[in-house]
Amino acid sequence: MNSVSPHSPPPECPVHDYGTDLLPLSTATGATEPREVYRRLREDWGNVAKVELEPGVHAWLVMGYRELLTITRQEQVYSRDARNWRDLKDGVVSPRSGLLPMMAWRANVVGADGPEHRRLRQPLDDGVARIDQRRARRQVESVCTELIAEFSQHGRADLVSEYATIVPLLSIASLFGLDSTEGQELRRALIALFGSAGDSQDGNRHFEEILIDTLRERQNNPTDDLTTAFINHPNLNSEAERLQSMVVMISSGTEGVNAWISHTLRLMLTDPRFAARLHGGRLGVDDALDEALWRDPPMNNMPARYALRDTELGGRLIRRGDVLILGIAAANDDPAIRPDEDSAGDPGNRAHLAFSAGPHVCPAQVPARLITRTAVNTALHLLPDMMLSIPADKVAWRLSPWTRVPVSLPVQFSAARIPIRSAR
Ligand code: HEM
Known part of the structure; x- marks a missing residue:
């Protein structure tokens, strides 16, 4: 103690x-x-x-x-x-x-107060409100299914490093209209940016280049993604402000969703009462997600x-x-x-x-829930007999003053129900 x-x-x-x-x-x-x-x-x-x-x-x-x-x-x-x-x-x-x-x-937007905050915040709220939920769910489902297909034949996986840490970035990138190859490239740039291998500045430059290329491409070919919503928003006055809005959404979102997915999967795998309520239908997936937010808020x-x-x-x-x-x-x-x-x-x-309150309340609660719910549902559906391969009290934590997130969740399973189109 x-x-x-x-x-x-x-x-x-x-x-x-x-x-x-x-x-x-x-x-x-x-x-x-x-x-x-x-x-x-x-x-x-x-x-x-x-x-x-x-x-x-x-x-x-x-x-x-x-x-x-x-x-x-x-x-x-x-x-x-x-x-x-x-x-x-x-x-x-x-x-x-x-x-x-x-x-x-x-x-x-994060460091602003009052009218300046409202000016920068409005494009985020308007952009999120325009997300096509059905299409976003399909995109996230396809991200999740492809990831599970990659490890399914091994009968074991680490649900944190091979799943929960990857799903959020690829999913948020898809909301901005990046396909899976571009999303993976963005991910490699972020890994370099936060890694300790001395290529952090290159990573940062590359990360911003990918987003600027996306902004310029959408300028010529508008569609109904978040990038286009930021380009068209009257509150954002320059390419730099549009880029900052993209960066803040991507950087604020990835860790929170990773933690939310990891905590929910950990509860399912380690708390028999929680798992029994969920599998027995007494706890819906959305309620399970909220229980995780009460017990272990990502921040x-x-x-x-x-x-x-x-x-x-x-x-x-x-x-x-x-x-x-x-x-x-x-x-x-x-x-x-x-x-x-x-x-x-x-x-x-x-x-x-968990999402705070007041003017800085998380603007992305709906897409965050959509991504987390889809990730948890897809894992439950495709890996129905997965079991933690270490004792529950051996789950280690990645710690900071701000968060506690499982370092890994090693699982084993006998069969994965991968749809034919995603099987490798
Ligand atoms: C799609 C995923 C997400 C995105 C894009 C996102 C984006 C953001 C952004 C841009 C802000 C700053 C808002 C402002 O200052 O006005 C913010 C704030 C916040 N977000 Fe999220 N977020 C995501 C997921 C999450 C998740 C899963 C959690 C935790 C459950 C979370 C918790 C928070 C909290 C606590 C704040 C507020 C901070 C404060 O009051 O200072 N976010 N989020």
């Missing part, structure tokens, strides 16, 4: 007092039972706890359901723009900090909001320039909305905060 700081400031005196032995946030995501860690943290601090992001860098972890709605909805007090982060301005956060890939400000902790003035939240004094982390996993488990273990996960209850 991980230990949590016993630091417990007197409630009548919510002073701004950064203690010396704060809980490192990665300790919570890395625990066998993160919920236990959040529960103990809540006992010590209440709904808003001071935690450590990296040595010497502190943040408020917002664990109350109500408080999380407050910080996501009140953008006049809680900004999304990291340039308001005092510790970054003061040099407490090093320019080489591992926090910056997730937290540094970028000139896109356990989401960066961030920055206080624009001194204020009070959950009995704590928040100072201007403080950083607040959205404690999504903890807020989903807040006793105020979840008086007992099963109460919030009732089938049909989608009040979880």
Whole structure:
């Protein structure tokens, strides 16, 4: 069991007092039972706890359901723009900090507030609203079936590296009109971009080149994909803004969907009660997906909001320039909305905060669900007798302060029902 700081400031005196032995946030995501860690943290601090992001860098972890709605909805007090982060301005956060890939400000929808945010956000909402659901489902089904066909004859596979990590990018790429060869090329560029082999800049350049080529091609041959929707949107004023909108959709979407697919498959393979309810028809696939979002939201902790003035939240004094982390996993488990273990996960209850709330709420909930549902359904359908080939408690996690995603899900199966057209 991980230990949590016993630091417990007197409630009548919510002073701004950064203690010396704060809980490192990665300790919570890395625990066998993160919920236990959040529960103990809540006992010590209440709904808003001071935690450590990296040595010497502190943040408020917002664990109350109500408080999380407050910080996501009140953008006049809680900004999304990291340039308001005092510790970054003061040099407490090093320019080489591992926090910056997730937290540094970028000139896109994610880092914008107010009218500028609405200008950049509208094209995403309009583009998503125009997606042809039936066609998108067919495209995702074909991505999933082809991947399963590639490993089906071996009788074993790793559902994370050979499936869950690949489906999201190829599927989102298909929403932008990229075919599977172009999608695979985009994937290779992304692997180079995030890899450590020294070809990261080439990867980045190639990634953007593929998207620019797609934009220019659609300029001449418009169709009904997301690329064309961005080209035609009056809010986007330049090729650079259209490119940024594509990049932000692809980069925000792939990890979240990977985590959602992996968590749902892991629950099916490791939790007999969950599997029995699903196979016995007592839990529909959509309800199973929501149960996974309640229990293991893809972003356990989401960066961030920055206080624009001194204020009070959950009995704590928040100072201007403080950083607040959205404690999504903890807020989903807040006793105020979840008086007992099963109460919030009732089938049909989608009040979880996995997609956040307020103006920055995830704009892609519908396509994210479509991709995840299709990936889970296709695996269930084509690999009906798959079984985990390691003990459930040996599933290892890829960890960061923000997420916990299975490293691998090795399975074995006797037969795969691959449709003839996809069989290799
Ligand atoms: C097709 C897949 C997805 C795409 C294209 C996508 C795209 C995006 C984008 C562009 C934003 C920024 C919106 C803004 O700042 O106004 C965003 C926010 C967010 N997304 Fe998604 N997303 C996808 C899947 C997911 C999934 C599966 C989850 C988790 C279940 C998720 C959770 C979130 C959260 C928590 C935020 C909000 C952040 C905040 O309040 O700061 N997304 N998403």
